[in-house]
Amino acid sequence: MKGFRLLFVTVCVGFAPLAQADDQMVEEGRKIAFDVKKGNCLSCHNIPGGQASGNISVPLVAMQMRFPDKEVLRQNVWNQPQFRPHAMMPPFGKHQILTEEEIDKIVEFLYTL
């Protein structure tokens, strides 16, 4: 019993920093996505937790289900017109509107939606 407890504690302690880092990334991703001077995603997409969004495009929900491949989701943020040539979405990566790191964070955030 004592052994199990010890094991449990060790496991928790072992994972805690990792989980924390993820949470932080998600939270930063959310901030960048909602920031009018950064992603400003709300001007076009309804996103859970965001207010006064526009209705230019689809709501960003159920992202894991719709994008089982995370890399494809990232590509959508990096350069949306490669999938839909006429789409009115800024190519956030290609035009260096956001940094690669900022896009990574946004993708982590999107995967929680």
Add this chain to the structure above:
Amino acid sequence: MISRKALACSVCLLFAGLVVNANVGADGEVDPDKDLEGIQQFFKNKFPDLPWEEFANGSYALDPAWRANWELIEEFPPYEVAIANGEEMWNTPFANGKSYADCFGEPGVQHHYPRWDRDQGQVLTLALAINQCREANGEEPLKYKKGAIVDILAYMAYESRGQIINVVVPEDDPRALEAYKKGREFYFTRRGQLNFACAHCHFSMAGRKLRTESLSPALGQATGWPVYRSKWGAIGTLHRRYTGCNKQVRAKPFKAQGEEYRNLEYFHTRMSNGLPLNGPAARK
């Protein structure tokens, strides 16, 4: 560097994508009449219940909340001072004793602009004609985005209310078609870091919300100039608005009354052919 041909092609593609029916002949030639018909049909299909003349009211025709606010503003029009100032300018002779009336005859002539000027070989806008009139009479030209130019434009617009927009691309001067095509290409070309064409916001997405802003249809955007904008806290010209719409996609704006914006105004105004002028107007 994108080649001209590739650029022209992506312009057709974008237009085709947005309007479905690319109003371009088999040889790739733009036919301004078919173009006009296709564009106006696109908007009529998009807003089947909107009475034709309502297009002249931009997003206020589509957004009831904005409209209520606008009707309140129109009870004490914020552009009235500009009209009064402009009337005084009209009635005050230049130093040489002549006046605007010697150039234009009467003030209500906005519906003759922008037009193709064969002698000058360029698109003549009302603002440019006003400065040409001044310079021909030994007066300093006015600045193009705000200030006195807006006053005289506001007075002339007011006197032109109800006249019908009818921008013509004369068939017997290929340079006119060239100018029209350049204006059209400008409208459908993606630009700026954000990579939007004018058409992205004012064709396919017209009537939708960009954040909290209702996007007005391209058809009808040319009727009400000059416009008092609450955001400017002042009345400004169409080319000032072009500058703003370029800047918001993080593109470098062009010179007011330079060739690019005059050609744009030529194409842009022609889309509103058949609508009555209703300037000056008030907008958010």
